[in-house]
Amino acid sequence: MRIAVGQVNPTVGDLSGNRDQILSRMMEARRSGADLVVFPELALLGYPPRDLLLRSGFLDTADREFAAVVEASRDIAVILGHVARGGTRAANTADPSSAAFGGADLLYNTAFLLAHGAVVGQQTKHRLPSFDVFEEERYFTPGTDVGVLEWEGLRFGLSVCEDFWYDGGVLAAQTAAGVDLLVNVSASPYFRGKPQLRYALARKWAQQSGTLFIYANLVGGQDELVFDGGSFCVRPDGGFLLSAPRFADGLYVFDTAGEPVAPPDEDGLATVEQALVLGVRDYLDKNGIRGAVVGISGGVDSAVVASLACQALGPNRVVGTFFPSRYTAPESGQEARELAQALGIPLVQIEIEPILDAFKRALSPHLAVAGVTAENLQARVRGVLWMALANALGYVVLACGNKSELATGYTTLYGDTVGALAPIGDLVKEEVYALARWINAQAPHPIIPEGTLSRLPSAELRPNQRDDEDLPPYEVLDPLVRALVVENRPCDELVSLFGASTVREVARRLHSAEYKRHQLPLVLKVSPKAFGMGRRFPITHRFPD
Structure with missing residues (x-):
């Protein structure tokens, strides 16, 4: 079977432009002889759409563009991340800040399988990340059902981004049910070291399921986030059938019975x-x-x-x-x-x-x-x-x-x-x-x-x-900043490494500069914890550590 991954660079809210990117990659996949083309999480909307999900008409327009992609799937199968709508829930209608922004509609972050101009099936995302830069619990409802989708005699286990990072759950249930392919659609922003984490997890799932694991990731900059792409397919023995470039949009094709390719490059300064x-x-x-x-x-x-x-x-x-x-x-x-x-x-x-x-x-x-x-x-x-x-x-x-x-x-x-x-x-x-x-x-x-x-x-x-003369030497300050900001370690734990006076002074300055950082330009995130949307400390507080 020949499979293509459409590693697209969408712009949040450019629904027609994102649709055109997807349709163009579908056409390219057909020309390459692919039977199936896989696109990332929320590829039509862009990620993260944030409060656009609550704007009147946004999802209606998105669904019209999604229908165009479904129609175009008549002669090629497509796996694509999109939003599924299903029912309503109780909402606070008394508070105008709640009433004006809806929130009653149930939205599901979903992977769809399309073929023959129709939706074959779908798998909702169960684990909704709400740490660091992620805030999906604000918008989406967690899925509860797990299924295996069938097409052309093959059994597909689809999943959406975060579900891939957990033991048990969606992928474990699909593995237990028996699948021919595991496919994860992701919008996973980069930080240094993250690609290696993905490869290790993918190898584990491929080995446990005894089948190929396909990972399709977004690429591109979106405000302070940078998505690195780096989509891949890994076999149960740990070999790669696909290792798409990082930070480059394009269509990347492989054969499921093909020979292994070189594994992805190490993630270092060049990647940063x-x-x-x-x-x-x-x-x-x-x-x-x-x-x-x-x-x-x-x-x-x-x-x-x-x-x-x-x-x-x-x-x-x-x-x-x-x-x-x-x-x-x-x-x-x-x-x-x-x-x-x-x-x-x-x-x-x-x-x-x-x-x-x-x-x-x-x-x-x-x-x-x-x-x-x-x-x-x-x-x-x-x-x-x-x-x-x-x-x-x-x-x-x-x-x-x-x-x-x-x-x-x-x-x-x-x-x-x-x-x-x-x-x-x-x-x-x-x-x-x-x-x-x-x-x-x-x-x-x-x-x-x-x-x-x-x-x-x-x-x-x-x-x-x-x-x-104004700061501790950078060879001291830099690892201390990492320990406080990235690793979130308590000051008492750091005293033996850096000295009590240095730790207390840097922690004091970290706290007192919070008001400045709330007025900073966007900081491009390349570490597990950057200053910006993923770090939410109050300006006014008196916790001493």
């Missing part, structure tokens, strides 16, 4: 780079944004962001800036110019001292412009200039803060935090340096100047300033 590039590209392109402004300081963070932006958009859609003050080292200007030249982008240079002097004259009758106030004023002047350039060009600003800075509040609100997207906001400082070196190693000639990589990092907001 691909995720960030696709996240930047899709954010701008799907939102119709012309290009990006990057504030280049001569430091490693802005150098990496500018490099990612050029990979994502091309240098003709990226503008760099260099806004020196009296505290800016000559080396910073030289390295900013070298970077812009290597990337082939324009570099807008504006001296900010005259602007700062005007602010100081206006403020001095009322307050002393000194210390942190003077430092933050420099960053905010730069923010105003970046935003003016972006407005004039129809661009957006890409913020250059890293995760270590965002965790500790080592940023200036309305200064270096302005912008639409923070591409490296989920990388701690050591990861930014590693990515910078990787970028240089992959280029025909170094992109990021060696001086940028070797000089001690500094915000250059006061004389001879160094990051390690």
